[in-house]
Amino acid sequence: MGRPRQPTHRAEAEAYGNLYVLTVVCRADGLISRRLNASVVQVMVDGLSATIPAGVHAVLVWDGAGYHVAKALRMPANLTILGLPPYSPELNLVERLWLDLRQHHWSNRLYEDVVAVEEAAMAGWRVV
Numbered sequence: 001m002g003r004p005r006q007p008t009h010r011a012e013a014e015a016y017g018n019l020y021v022l023t024v025v026c027r028a029d030g031l032i033s034r035r036l037n038a039s040v041v042q043v044m045v046d047g048l049s050a051t052i053p054a055g056v057h058a059v060l061v062w063d064g065a066g067y068h069v070a071k072a073l074r075m076p077a078n079l080t081i082l083g084l085p086p087y088s089p090e091l092n093l094v095e096r097l098w099l100d101l102r103q104h105h106w107s108n109r110l111y112e113d114v115v116a117v118e119e120a121a122m123a124g125w126r127v128v
Contacts, residue, residue, distance in 0.1 A: 018036075019032065019033075019117050019118055020035070020036040022036075022044050023094060023125070024048055025094050029044075029047070029051065031044040036067060038070035040067070042074065045060075045073070045079060048079065049078055052078050057080065060081050060082065061092065062082070062084065064084070069083070101125065105120065105123070106121065106124055
């Protein structure tokens with residue numbers, strides 16, 4: 001007995017795009033972007049920093065992804081990064097969130113275009 005059948009998109013390769021969801025688990029803040037680099041992460045941390053009340057300091061627990069440790073990234077004074085050890089997804093709370101979103105909201109579906117994927121990303125993210 002084989003695997004269950006799943007929907008398959010048979011479009012040309014240039015029809016595909018990427019969508020990245022950055023999130024802050026304990027605050028339900030985040031950013032959805034069609035590209036991911038240090039500049040996009042900078043927009044997210046600057047936005048997060050602006051929402052933190054005066055006198056409060058937040059610690060972001062991040063893995064070692066390149067855009068998390070890029071020299072171009074400037075951390076606001078009210079945020080500190082706590083880096084996780086390599087190969088330790090079990091310590092990263094956001095991995096559980098991604099697993100739930102993939103299993104229950106984003107996988108095994110066909111989308112018309114990247115706008116539909118973005119709408120599904122926002123809808124799934126709001127549920128969790």
